[in-house]
Amino acid sequence: MAETAGPAGEPTAAPAAEPTAEPAGERTIAPDQHLAWILARIPRLAPAEVPLRDAHGLILAADVAAPHALPLWDNSAMDGYAVRAADLAAAAPGVLDPPVSLRVVGEVAAGSPDDPELPPGTAVRIMTGAPIPSAADTVVPVEHTRGEEPGDPWGRDTVEILRAPVRGANVRVRGEDVAANSILARAGDPLGARRLAALAAAGVSSARVRARPRVAVIATGSELRGPGEPLTRGQIPESNSLLLAALLAEHGIVAESVTVSADDAAAFRARLAALAPTVDVIITTGGVGPGRHDIARIALESEPDVRAVRVAVRPGQPQCAGALRGGAWIFALPGNPVSAAVSFELFVVPALRHVQGAHELERPRLAATAELGWRGVAGRLQVLPVRIATEAGQLRCRPAVDPRGVSHAVGGHGGADGYALVGAERGDVAPGERVDVILVGT
Ligand SMILES: Nc1nc2c(c(=O)[nH]1)N[C@H]1C(S)=C(S)[C@@H](COP(=O)(O)OP(=O)(O)OC[C@H]3O[C@@H](n4cnc5c(N)ncnc54)[C@H](O)[C@@H]3O)O[C@H]1N2
Ligand code: MOO
Numbered sequence: 001m002a003e004t005a006g007p008a009g010e011p012t013a014a015p016a017a018e019p020t021a022e023p024a025g026e027r028t029i030a031p032d033q034h035l036a037w038i039l040a041r042i043p044r045l046a047p048a049e050v051p052l053r054d055a056h057g058l059i060l061a062a063d064v065a066a067p068h069a070l071p072l073w074d075n076s077a078m079d080g081y082a083v084r085a086a087d088l089a090a091a092a093p094g095v096l097d098p099p100v101s102l103r104v105v106g107e108v109a110a111g112s113p114d115d116p117e118l119p120p121g122t123a124v125r126i127m128t129g130a131p132i133p134s135a136a137d138t139v140v141p142v143e144h145t146r147g148e149e150p151g152d153p154w155g156r157d158t159v160e161i162l163r164a165p166v167r168g169a170n171v172r173v174r175g176e177d178v179a180a181n182s183i184l185a186r187a188g189d190p191l192g193a194r195r196l197a198a199l200a201a202a203g204v205s206s207a208r209v210r211a212r213p214r215v216a217v218i219a220t221g222s223e224l225r226g227p228g229e230p231l232t233r234g235q236i237p238e239s240n241s242l243l244l245a246a247l248l249a250e251h252g253i254v255a256e257s258v259t260v261s262a263d264d265a266a267a268f269r270a271r272l273a274a275l276a277p278t279v280d281v282i283i284t285t286g287g288v289g290p291g292r293h294d295i296a297r298i299a300l301e302s303e304p305d306v307r308a309v310r311v312a313v314r315p316g317q318p319q320c321a322g323a324l325r326g327g328a329w330i331f332a333l334p335g336n337p338v339s340a341a342v343s344f345e346l347f348v349v350p351a352l353r354h355v356q357g358a359h360e361l362e363r364p365r366l367a368a369t370a371e372l373g374w375r376g377v378a379g380r381l382q383v384l385p386v387r388i389a390t391e392a393g394q395l396r397c398r399p400a401v402d403p404r405g406v407s408h409a410v411g412g413h414g415g416a417d418g419y420a421l422v423g424a425e426r427g428d429v430a431p432g433e434r435v436d437v438i439l440v441g442t
Pocket of ligand 1: 219221224236237238241285286287288289290316317318334335336337339407408
């Protein structure tokens, strides 16, 4: 039998068991089915043309062709001398003994439009990034030359070439990186720093992108108190609103509003009605269980296009999702903090990417070796917060929380930098086995 582990990998006393009751009449659906249901319904946001400087983190809504080649023209990769290789052809590439003396007939710096003549037996001083004179084909770095004056590496009227480069050396050829009019990025690609720079370098100044979703967060629960507020029996510090606002920020979204409300179904309904026309997505936590005060589920019962489900995932089983009549899409996530975080990762992240038109909806799954074994969850996808380490370039993981009591373990979850995904059919994980992980700690 697999060794089971607590947060630090030590066996622990059993925590309060995870609830397993199935409320009568509610269907349990696979996580993939729940996500597919959402993705089939949640609308994509409208595209708009945006200057590149405002486009970081947005998703392209159309392919982008390079207006011009990269490099834009043949240019020098080194500070040195533009030469004709034929002038140095007496010797094979390598040390020139004796050195070849060339007359210096000009200089081009980066940004210079000059195209100096280069008669046979001459050289032009050239700086990195400057266009290669039309008559030259090779650049000799200044380190491989000698000027007239000791102490000055640069020749004034003549230069001695000490080493012969191969023809074409140190020339960055027009179009060798990107051909003019070729597709540089595709609809659905995210505009990260590298892609933005590529577009800018190729002469693109604006891009057609999908808008960032406007998102509101509501944490519900009469037991919740704000930061620093005194706590009486039964009350706890509220943490889900900070969690969700920060998770959104990790995905480039600044929440439009973040509020905490008591368990009051009428007030919750009124808050949704006020928000729905002003935002694209509302994320709530708490009140989705079968409890008498589970006001999110109760308030959403009157919404025809919102459905309450139990997802075959642990943690994160009870959820509501759908389109509100007032306009916005709602994700009503469970109140347990780890359940909320896992639900955000499994369902909200792909949905937020989808509405922005991304083609990659989920984070990549990487294989890691389980340092310790742990119990699986029969018939459900187990999403276990783990600590990730690398050893000899290989990923290793160990539980960050006690696998027997994950959904409320907000403390151990704080030290997790990944989620291990153990399929519903797999069962227990033995020490040394490979499991899929997604990296979430940024
Ligand atoms: N009889 C049953 N009880 C429960 C079931 C069930 O199937 N039958 N399911 C359990 C599971 S699984 C989950 S998950 C939770 C879902 O609960 P709710 O969404 O109704 O969440 P709450 O009851 O409001 O809160 C649960 C837990 O989390 C704490 N919490 C809530 N919000 C916050 C917040 N913003 N910051 C910090 N902590 C928060 C809250 O105090 C509770 O301890 O239901 C189980 N019960
Ligand atoms: O398992 Mo709940 O579904 O504790 O999050």
